[in-house]
Amino acid sequence: MTDARVAQRGKGALRVFNEAGVLAAADVHVALRLGALAGESDESVLLATALAVRAVRSGSVCLELNRIREIPVEETWTGDDEADGTSAVDPATLPWPDDAAVAAGLRASPLVAGGPNGPLQPLRLVPAAGGDLLYLDRYFRQEQTVRRLLDERATTHPEVDEDRLRAGLDALFRGDGGAPSAAPDRQRLAAAVAATHRTSVLAGGPGTGKTHTVARVLALLAGQPGPPPRVGLAAPTGKAAARLQEAVHGQAESLGLSELGLAPDLAAMTLHRMLGWRPGGRYRYHAGNHLPYDVIVVDETSMVSLTMMCRLLEAVRPDARLVLVGDPDQLASVDAGAVLADLVARPAPGAANPALARVVGPDLDARGDGVEAPLGEAERSRLGGGVVRLSRGRRFEGAIAHLADAVREGRDDEVMAILRSGDEAVSFVGPQDWDALRADVVETSATVTEAALAGDALGALRSAESHRLLCAHRGGEFGVSWWARRSVEWVSAASGHGVDPSRWYPGQPLLVTANDHETRIYNGDTGVVVRRADGELVAAFARGSEPFLLHPSRLASVQTVYAMTIHRSQGSQYDAVSVVVPDETSALLTRELLYTAITRAQKRVRIVGTEQAVRAGVSRQVRRASGLQLAEVTPL
Numbered sequence: 001m002t003d004a005r006v007a008q009r010g011k012g013a014l015r016v017f018n019e020a021g022v023l024a025a026a027d028v029h030v031a032l033r034l035g036a037l038a039g040e041s042d043e044s045v046l047l048a049t050a051l052a053v054r055a056v057r058s059g060s061v062c063l064e065l066n067r068i069r070e071i072p073v074e075e076t077w078t079g080d081d082e083a084d085g086t087s088a089v090d091p092a093t094l095p096w097p098d099d100a101a102v103a104a105g106l107r108a109s110p111l112v113a114g115g116p117n118g119p120l121q122p123l124r125l126v127p128a129a130g131g132d133l134l135y136l137d138r139y140f141r142q143e144q145t146v147r148r149l150l151d152e153r154a155t156t157h158p159e160v161d162e163d164r165l166r167a168g169l170d171a172l173f174r175g176d177g178g179a180p181s182a183a184p185d186r187q188r189l190a191a192a193v194a195a196t197h198r199t200s201v202l203a204g205g206p207g208t209g210k211t212h213t214v215a216r217v218l219a220l221l222a223g224q225p226g227p228p229p230r231v232g233l234a235a236p237t238g239k240a241a242a243r244l245q246e247a248v249h250g251q252a253e254s255l256g257l258s259e260l261g262l263a264p265d266l267a268a269m270t271l272h273r274m275l276g277w278r279p280g281g282r283y284r285y286h287a288g289n290h291l292p293y294d295v296i297v298v299d300e301t302s303m304v305s306l307t308m309m310c311r312l313l314e315a316v317r318p319d320a321r322l323v324l325v326g327d328p329d330q331l332a333s334v335d336a337g338a339v340l341a342d343l344v345a346r347p348a349p350g351a352a353n354p355a356l357a358r359v360v361g362p363d364l365d366a367r368g369d370g371v372e373a374p375l376g377e378a379e380r381s382r383l384g385g386g387v388v389r390l391s392r393g394r395r396f397e398g399a400i401a402h403l404a405d406a407v408r409e410g411r412d413d414e415v416m417a418i419l420r421s422g423d424e425a426v427s428f429v430g431p432q433d434w435d436a437l438r439a440d441v442v443e444t445s446a447t448v449t450e451a452a453l454a455g456d457a458l459g460a461l462r463s464a465e466s467h468r469l470l471c472a473h474r475g476g477e478f479g480v481s482w483w484a485r486r487s488v489e490w491v492s493a494a495s496g497h498g499v500d501p502s503r504w505y506p507g508q509p510l511l512v513t514a515n516d517h518e519t520r521i522y523n524g525d526t527g528v529v530v531r532r533a534d535g536e537l538v539a540a541f542a543r544g545s546e547p548f549l550l551h552p553s554r555l556a557s558v559q560t561v562y563a564m565t566i567h568r569s570q571g572s573q574y575d576a577v578s579v580v581v582p583d584e585t586s587a588l589l590t591r592e593l594l595y596t597a598i599t600r601a602q603k604r605v606r607i608v609g610t611e612q613a614v615r616a617g618v619s620r621q622v623r624r625a626s627g628l629q630l631a632e633v634t635p636l
C-alpha cells in the first residue's frame, strides 16, 4: 500500500486496518479528529468510529456492530483505475476487536453520550433486535427525517372521485383480450395505489411496464375533478430523466395527456435540477419552500441516495403525491443508502385505505391465471403501505428472464442449469474463451463504422446498441481498461487499419463522463462519431427518433467506450451483452451486480467467467446497513 493511503498519525489497530486496506487514510483522520474533539482515546472506540465512516463510504447508512468483520475492500474505495478491488491481506486475519467490548466502549464514550468538551455528539448508537447500529450523526438525522416524513405522509390519503377513478382504470387497463383481466392486474393495482396514496412505490424489473403505468397514472389523475395537476418528472441522472421524458411523451398522444390538460411539454429533469441545486450544495426548494408540483414521479429510484431522498421528501408538499419508481434488485446508489429496497422491504406503515379496496377490490381477490399469481398476504399488506411490485415481464421473456429471476432469488444451481441449457439467448464461456466475444466486438464495430461512414447517425447509434461488453471493475485483469485495449486490438486487426482512440474517427463509440446541461448531454450518455455528407466528423447521440449532433470538441468529458462498467450501464439496454465476471475473490462480485448486468440484455446474454465465480456472485448479496426498515429507532 502506498504511503498516501496510510494515515501517518494512525497508531495501533487503526494503523493495522489502514495498512491492510480495510480503512482509508481519510477514515482514520476523521476518527482521530473526532476523538480529539470529544476527548476519546480508546482504541477500539476509535476503530469503530473509523469503520462507521468506512461503512458510509461503502454505501451503508450505519455500521452493524455485530457484522463489522464483513466490511469489504472495494474498488470504489480505492478510487484507483488500476485497482482490481481485491486486498492483499485477508481481512479474517486482522485483529478485530470483540463486539461486546466495542459496544460497551461506545456506550460509555463521549462520542456517543456527549462529554465535558461541549455539545458535540458525532456518533449515535441505536440498539436494535439484530444488534446495535452505529451512525454518524448526519446520517442518523437524515434517516430519521425520511422515516418521519414517510410516516406523516401515510397518516392520511388524498381524496379521490372513486367513480371516475374506477372508470379511468377500466378504460386504461385492459387485459390481452381487450376486457379488464380476470387475474390480478398489478399495473392496474399500482395505478390505483398511486392515485390513492400520497407516497407510492412502483417497483419492478426492466420491461415490467413501470413507465407504461406511470403514464396512465398521470392520465388518471388528470381525469379527476378540478384543474389538471402540476406534474414534476425527475430521475437521479440526466440520462434517466431524458429516458423518462421520452417514454412519457411516447404515450402522451395515445393517452390524450394534452387534452386532459397536462402540459404538452411535460419535461423530466434531474432531481438536483428539480430541487434547484445551487453552488455550495444549497437547494432552492426545501422544508421551508416546497416544490410547486401536485404529483412528482421519480424514475430509477434505486439510484437515489439517503441524502437525496431526505432532501426530496423535505421539499415535497405534504399534500402532493410522490410516486417512486424503480427496480429494488439493481445496484443501489453510489452514495450511502438503498432507500428503494428499504421501502419495499419495510413493514407497511400508515392508515387503512378503504378507497383502494373499493376501487380495485376484484383485483385484490382475483385468482391467478398462470401469468399473474394471486396476491399473497405480504403483498396485500405492502399494497396498503403504498408499495406494488410488477412481476410480469412485458419486454422479454424466456431464458434471460428466467436467468435474471434465478439470480435475483439466489438459486445458483438453476442459474448454472440455465447457462448450460443450450438456449440461444444465454451462453457461458470460460474466462479465456474469447472467440465468440471477439466476433461480437468486431461485428458490432464494423456495422457501426459502416453506418457512420455513410453518415447514417441513427443506424450507427442503433448498431452500437447491438452488443455491449460489461465488466465489474474499471481496472485490473478483469477491468474495463484491459478489455477496451483488447477490443481496440481486435477491431484494428479485423479492419486492417489501426484504430487510435486518442483521435476522432467514424464509428468511434463514445461515453460521456460528466453532465453538460447546456448541450443536454449527460454523464453516462453514449454516442458515436459519424461522418457527415460534407466530410466533417460529428458526435451523434440518441434523442427520441432524431439523433442529436454536435462537434465532438464540444464534449467536455468523453471517453472511447469498447467496454463499460456494469454500474455505468444501469438504465440502458442492449440487444446482447457479454458480462465479464471477475474472480470470486472480488468484493464487487454480488447478486445485484450480476442481476443488473443480465437485465441489460434484451435478446442475448453471454457470461464470461468460471462457474465458481458465478456461483459466488449469485450467493453474495449486497448488504447495505440501514435502520429504515425498522419501524422505530431510538438512540441511546
Ligand SMILES: Nc1ncnc2c1ncn2[C@@H]1O[C@H](COP(=O)(O)OP(=O)(O)OP(=O)(O)O)[C@@H](O)[C@H]1O
Pocket: 187, 204, 205, 206, 207, 208, 209, 210, 211, 212, 213, 247, 394, 395
Ligand atoms: N399492459 C401492457 N400491455 C401491453 N404492452 C405493455 C404493457 N405494459 C408494458 N407494455 C410494453 O412493454 C414494454 C416495456 O414497458 P415499460 O417501458 O413501461 O417497462 P419499464 O418497466 O418502464 O422498463 P424499464 O425499466 O426498462 O424502463 C413497452 O414496450 C410497453 O409499451
